[in-house]
Amino acid sequence: MASSPHAAEADRTGGTGRRHHGNRHGRSEEARLAVLEAADDLLVERGFAGVTMEAVAARAGVAKQTIYRWWKTKTDVLMDAFLQDATESLTPTDSGDVGRDLREYLRRLAWFLTEADSGAVFKALIGQAQHDPAFAQEFRARCLDVQRRRDRRPLESAVRRGHLPADLDLAAEADQLVGPLYYRVLVTGEPAGDAFTDGLVEAFLARHGVGELTGGS
Amino acid sequence: MASSPHAAEADRTGGTGRRHHGNRHGRSEEARLAVLEAADDLLVERGFAGVTMEAVAARAGVAKQTIYRWWKTKTDVLMDAFLQDATESLTPTDSGDVGRDLREYLRRLAWFLTEADSGAVFKALIGQAQHDPAFAQEFRARCLDVQRRRDRRPLESAVRRGHLPADLDLAAEADQLVGPLYYRVLVTGEPAGDAFTDGLVEAFLARHGVGELTGGS
Amino acid sequence: MASSPHAAEADRTGGTGRRHHGNRHGRSEEARLAVLEAADDLLVERGFAGVTMEAVAARAGVAKQTIYRWWKTKTDVLMDAFLQDATESLTPTDSGDVGRDLREYLRRLAWFLTEADSGAVFKALIGQAQHDPAFAQEFRARCLDVQRRRDRRPLESAVRRGHLPADLDLAAEADQLVGPLYYRVLVTGEPAGDAFTDGLVEAFLARHGVGELTGGS
Amino acid sequence: MASSPHAAEADRTGGTGRRHHGNRHGRSEEARLAVLEAADDLLVERGFAGVTMEAVAARAGVAKQTIYRWWKTKTDVLMDAFLQDATESLTPTDSGDVGRDLREYLRRLAWFLTEADSGAVFKALIGQAQHDPAFAQEFRARCLDVQRRRDRRPLESAVRRGHLPADLDLAAEADQLVGPLYYRVLVTGEPAGDAFTDGLVEAFLARHGVGELTGGS
DNA sequence: TAATAACCGAGACGGTACGTCGCGTCTTAAT
DNA sequence: ATTAAGACGCGACGTACCGTCTCGGTTATTA
Numbered sequence: 001m002a003s004s005p006h007a008a009e010a011d012r013t014g015g016t017g018r019r020h021h022g023n024r025h026g027r028s029e030e031a032r033l034a035v036l037e038a039a040d041d042l043l044v045e046r047g048f049a050g051v052t053m054e055a056v057a058a059r060a061g062v063a064k065q066t067i068y069r070w071w072k073t074k075t076d077v078l079m080d081a082f083l084q085d086a087t088e089s090l091t092p093t094d095s096g097d098v099g100r101d102l103r104e105y106l107r108r109l110a111w112f113l114t115e116a117d118s119g120a121v122f123k124a125l126i127g128q129a130q131h132d133p134a135f136a137q138e139f140r141a142r143c144l145d146v147q148r149r150r151d152r153r154p155l156e157s158a159v160r161r162g163h164l165p166a167d168l169d170l171a172a173e174a175d176q177l178v179g180p181l182y183y184r185v186l187v188t189g190e191p192a193g194d195a196f197t198d199g200l201v202e203a204f205l206a207r208h209g210v211g212e213l214t215g216g217s
Numbered sequence: 218m219a220s221s222p223h224a225a226e227a228d229r230t231g232g233t234g235r236r237h238h239g240n241r242h243g244r245s246e247e248a249r250l251a252v253l254e255a256a257d258d259l260l261v262e263r264g265f266a267g268v269t270m271e272a273v274a275a276r277a278g279v280a281k282q283t284i285y286r287w288w289k290t291k292t293d294v295l296m297d298a299f300l301q302d303a304t305e306s307l308t309p310t311d312s313g314d315v316g317r318d319l320r321e322y323l324r325r326l327a328w329f330l331t332e333a334d335s336g337a338v339f340k341a342l343i344g345q346a347q348h349d350p351a352f353a354q355e356f357r358a359r360c361l362d363v364q365r366r367r368d369r370r371p372l373e374s375a376v377r378r379g380h381l382p383a384d385l386d387l388a389a390e391a392d393q394l395v396g397p398l399y400y401r402v403l404v405t406g407e408p409a410g411d412a413f414t415d416g417l418v419e420a421f422l423a424r425h426g427v428g429e430l431t432g433g434s
Numbered sequence: 435m436a437s438s439p440h441a442a443e444a445d446r447t448g449g450t451g452r453r454h455h456g457n458r459h460g461r462s463e464e465a466r467l468a469v470l471e472a473a474d475d476l477l478v479e480r481g482f483a484g485v486t487m488e489a490v491a492a493r494a495g496v497a498k499q500t501i502y503r504w505w506k507t508k509t510d511v512l513m514d515a516f517l518q519d520a521t522e523s524l525t526p527t528d529s530g531d532v533g534r535d536l537r538e539y540l541r542r543l544a545w546f547l548t549e550a551d552s553g554a555v556f557k558a559l560i561g562q563a564q565h566d567p568a569f570a571q572e573f574r575a576r577c578l579d580v581q582r583r584r585d586r587r588p589l590e591s592a593v594r595r596g597h598l599p600a601d602l603d604l605a606a607e608a609d610q611l612v613g614p615l616y617y618r619v620l621v622t623g624e625p626a627g628d629a630f631t632d633g634l635v636e637a638f639l640a641r642h643g644v645g646e647l648t649g650g651s
Numbered sequence: 652m653a654s655s656p657h658a659a660e661a662d663r664t665g666g667t668g669r670r671h672h673g674n675r676h677g678r679s680e681e682a683r684l685a686v687l688e689a690a691d692d693l694l695v696e697r698g699f700a701g702v703t704m705e706a707v708a709a710r711a712g713v714a715k716q717t718i719y720r721w722w723k724t725k726t727d728v729l730m731d732a733f734l735q736d737a738t739e740s741l742t743p744t745d746s747g748d749v750g751r752d753l754r755e756y757l758r759r760l761a762w763f764l765t766e767a768d769s770g771a772v773f774k775a776l777i778g779q780a781q782h783d784p785a786f787a788q789e790f791r792a793r794c795l796d797v798q799r800r801r802d803r804r805p806l807e808s809a810v811r812r813g814h815l816p817a818d819l820d821l822a823a824e825a826d827q828l829v830g831p832l833y834y835r836v837l838v839t840g841e842p843a844g845d846a847f848t849d850g851l852v853e854a855f856l857a858r859h860g861v862g863e864l865t866g867g868s
Numbered sequence: 869t870a871a872t873a874a875c876c877g878a879g880a881c882g883g884t885a886c887g888t889c890g891c892g893t894c895t896t897a898a899t
Numbered sequence: 900a901t902t903a904a905g906a907c908g909c910g911a912c913g914t915a916c917c918g919t920c921t922c923g924g925t926t927a928t929t930a
Contacts, residue, residue, distance in 0.1 A: 028902070048348035052890060063903045068892065123347045126404060130344025131265035140406055148405065175405070176420060179397030187343060187399055188365065188392070189357055203393060207424050244880070269911060280882045285913065461906065482782035486885060497908045502887065560838060561781025564774045565699035574840055582839065609839070610854060614830030616838055621777060622799065622826070623791055637827060641858050673875045675927035682876075703916060714877045719918065 027070065034060035035067055036081040043078065044117050048124045051078065075128045075135055078121055079142060086118040086143075090150055098158035099205055105154050106181060106197035113185045114192055126186060151178050163210055177204050244287060251277035252284055253298040260295065261334045265341045268295065292345045292352055295338055296359060303335040303360075307367055315375035316422055322371050323398060323414035330402045331409055343403060368395050380427055394421050461504060468494035469501055470515040477512065478551050482558045485512065509562045509569055512555050513576060520552040520577075524584055532592035533639055539588050540615060540631035547619045548626055560620060585612050597644055611638050678721065685711035686718055687732040694729065695768050699775045702729065726779045726786055729772055730793060737769040737794075741801055749809035750856055756805050757832060757848035764836045765843055777837060802829050814861055828855050 038060035042051045053074055057064045071077045089112055092105045113119045125143070129136035152174045158164040180200055184192045255277035259268045268291055274281045288294045306329055309322045330336045342360070346353035369391045375381040397417055401409045472494035476485045485508055491498045505511045523546055526539045547553045559577070563570035586608045592598040614634055618626045689711035693702045702725055708715045722728045740763055743756045764770045776794070780787035803825045809815040831851055835843045 027900095031902075047350075053892080054890060057903095061903085063905085064892080065894085065904090066902065069901085127344040127347025129406075130340045130347075130403065133264075136406055144404060172416065175400060176397045176417070179400035180393045181396070182400045182404055183392060183396035186347065186403055187361060189346075189353055199389065200393070203424060207420060248881075270913080271911060274882095278882085280884095281912095282883085282914080283881065286880075465907075481784075487887080488885060491908095495908085497910095498886095499888080499909085500907065503906075557781045561778040563840075564778025564781075564837065567698070570840055578838060606850065609834060610831045610851070613832070613834035614827045617826060617830035617833045620781065620837055621795060621833055623780075623787055633823065634827070637858060641854060673873095673877095673925040673927090675872085675874055675925095675929090677874085677927095679876070704918080705916060712877085714879085715918080716878090716920085717876065720875085 028066075031060070031062050031066055032070065034062055035071075035077060036084050038062075039074070039077045040081045040085075040117060040121060043124055044120055048127070051124075073135075075125060075132075075139075078125060079139060082118060082121045082125060082143060086112075086122065087146075089116065089118060090147070092150060092153045094154070094157050096161065098154065098161075098163045098210060099201060101154040101157065102177070102201045102204065103198055105151075106178070106201060107194055109151075109178065110181055110185075110192040110194075110197050113181070123186070148174065158210075164208060168208075173204070177201075245283075248277070248279050248283055249287065251279055252288075252294060253301050255279075256291070256294045257298045257302075257334065257338060260341060261337055265344070268341075290352075292342060292349075292356075295342055296356060299335060299338045299342060299360060303329075303339065304363075306333065306335060307364070309367060309370045311371070311374050313374075313378065315371065315378075315380045315427060316418060318371040318374065319394070319418045319421065320415055322368075323395070323418060324411055326368075326395065327398055327402075327409040327411075327414050330398070340403070365391065375427075381425060385425075390421070394418075462500075465494070465496050465500050466504070468496055469505075469511060470518050472496075473508070473511045474515045474519075474551060474555060477558055478554055482561070485558075507569075509559060509566075509573075512559060513573060516552060516555045516559060516577060520546075520556065521580075523550065523552060524581070526584060526587045528588070528591050530591075530595065532588065532595075532597045532644060533635060535588045535591065536611070536635045536638065537632055539585075540612070540635060541628055543585075543612065544615055544619075544626040544628075544631050547615070557620070582608065592644075598642060602642075607638070611635075679717075682711070682713050682717055683721065686713055686722075686728060687735050689713075690725070690728045691732045691736075691768065691772060694772055694775055699778070702775075724786075726776060726783075726790075729776060730790060733769060733772045733776060733794060737763075737773065738797075740767065740769060741798070743801060743804045745805070745808050747812065749805065749812075749814045749861060750852060752805040752808065753828070753852045753855065754849055756802075757829070757852060758845055760802075760829065761832055761836075761843040761845075761848050764832070774837070799825065815859060819859075824855070828852075 035056060038056045039051055042055055042059060046055075051074055053064055053067060056062075056074065056077065057067055060067075067077065071080065090105075090108060093101055095101055095104075111119075113122065122143075125139055129139050148171070152170050155164060155168070155170050155173055155177075159166055159168060159170070177200060181192055181197060184190050184196065252273060255273045256268055259272055259276060263272075270281055270284055270291055273279075273291065273294065274284055277284075284294065288297065307322075307325060310318055312318055312321075328336075330339065339360075342356055346356050365388075369387050372381060372385070372387050372390055372394075376383055376385060376387070394417060398409055398414060401407050401413065469490060472490045473485055476489055476493060480489075487498055487501055487508055490496075490508065490511065491501055494501075501511065505514065524539075524542060527535055529535055529538075545553075547556065556577075559573055563573050582605075586604050589598060589602070589604050589607055589611075593600055593602060593604070611634060615626055615631060618624050618630065686707060689707045690702055693706055693710060697706075704715055704718060704725055707713075707725065707728065708718055711718075718728065722731065741756075741759060744752055746752055746755075762770075764773065773794075776790055780790050799822075803821050806815065806819070806821050806825055806828075810817055810819060810821070828851060832843055832848060835841050835847065
């Protein structure tokens, strides 16, 4: 869901034309999806300031109370929206070639952060994390830790295959690998094209003496 | 200024007991400083959500309109507060030893970002930049570019002395050097102690074959 | 309501201790009355300048938005407050004796305009009508026309009984009867005691040759 | 002055092109007139709400402080503006014929109140008097008492010539004569044409038995 | 002739109130 | 039990004027 402005507004009733107004047991999946979608769309269309509870409720065709029943804050909604459709975008490949895998992965990560709608949500959440320590903690527990584990996977494969030493501090290495990319996206705002990410991979490989073993891009 | 709750509230009259209420040629320096100080203090004491225009005005003993006359938004105020007292905190040393200088600089940068009050302001502004592209642009132009130029300076010294090759892409190298630190501060939120920053420097030096020439930490 | 400072503040919950916070079908009667009461009281206690939306909201224990939801302006509130409790104060008597009825009615009208709290509201509204043509129109439609019809009623009774000629222009006659009273209240500000209003009635009766048929005061 | 939007803005320097900026002894007549004119014009063009101190100062090309130096409030300014050009409009004629004089005078008074720019100022001041008792007192002392004395003059002439009994309470009679006119203008807002004012005179003359002695209009 | 002092313009200042927006809570009737 | 609807108390927004206060410049009078 939520990867672009949706035409679903009119279709949320499932084509039957009926509206859902209550349910004796359990929540409305319909409402849940409509809220996530609305939040996502509003962020993309109007920016973070446009994502208000009232706007989300109105666009989702849902009562405010329904949102508050299931989410604490609007960033909580955005976090769910992010989880809903961000996971699959970044599953690393595993071709057997560390260099190729890393290049591919960093390119996709860069694209995700700078181009994808989910990336916009992600950046908004990162931004909010700078303002609100409590949120930061929850955001890290629910989203970032998963993401960091993903970042580490190509390195783990390489270690498993013996392309990298077994005693490597994978967490630290992964941070050094993706850190400059996040820095570029979050801080400097410069474009992070293939040349840039490939450069990061090159430096990483050189550092560990595997640069010459793997093919270029 | 503005690095902790201030006792200046009562001293804003400059000790003469007179109040400044504006004059023909330009603004009240007294009011300007009170506002910057108040914004800074509120951010540290109550977090970003506590920095409302009304709270700043009240704490500064200033009319709201006086703030709006000189600043567009509260982040604009925070940016000025940041510029007011952040510059001198991060001037790099130049001992002639790249390794020592870099270690020293990164340690101070890490301290600044995680401990200093100005660092809190900086993080808040970075956060806002994720929410508001227009602000992001202005923030980069007025603050970040200066900061990046500072980040590059130790490397420039090293090149001048011949400790690093002259054809190095300093901007890219600097980004690789500080990127993981920002990543840690802004994204993962893990502590960035001396061990961490020294590790970054070590990796950098190893990458350029100058690791063994300079002393350890 | 609204004829003096009220003790109702604490009773607005209706004695049950529960607060009303809105419901699906229509507005809070509780809030409505509290607002009218507060506006009325503020006018009497602090004058027209004291009737600010903020003061009304604060005194009524109501949010500003709740006032704006149902009234356009503060004079709109005062008009409702006036209508709420002014109607019954001025219902003319009908004793069968034109002179007695007119004397009685004009005395009560004079008292209303100069002494009653509602009279103060009325004068404030008349004042506003001089400043704002659009308001003047609405005020006349909603309040003054009713009032003028009341003014005419004693004369209508007299015509019905044959004490006054049937072809009399009642509107014009009523205007001539009450006009000098309003003039005194609104323009000259002189006291309008019984002697004054009785004099008006006397002149009126003399003009139509019924002075000697009816008893004095 | 001040009887219609003025083209004087550019001519306030007296055609010399020079501006007045100070004077050792005494105030600037130029500034005084510009303020009165601006207040008058703003009232006519934008209504009472448009007469703000700032707008008056801006339109008069005068500093706010200059207004506050010579006038307490904006209604004080309007009162001066009214006095400046209202006196001569209403001087009663004295033809020797009470009926003719009264008819003429009431017609002019009605025109003044409903059509003239000064009448608009007058109504605004009357309106303010309903809101502010202190102002009401001053307004009556400085403006209304003069006006009422004017209202009485035609009657005084008639008494002098013996057309009306010498023991008549002129103040009361004058109030009864003009009261309905003010009532119409201030309260009902109905047009007050010649037929209406002539009717008032007719009724007055009939009341005193001089109706048949004087010619119609 | 120079200094002086009352007045002028400009406009920044501390405030109050405005009318609006969004928050999170609540009540209701319907499903 | 959950929903859509929406009124509510609340707090902050950004704006308009208020009345006060310097400030520098102008100008008629005094020194």
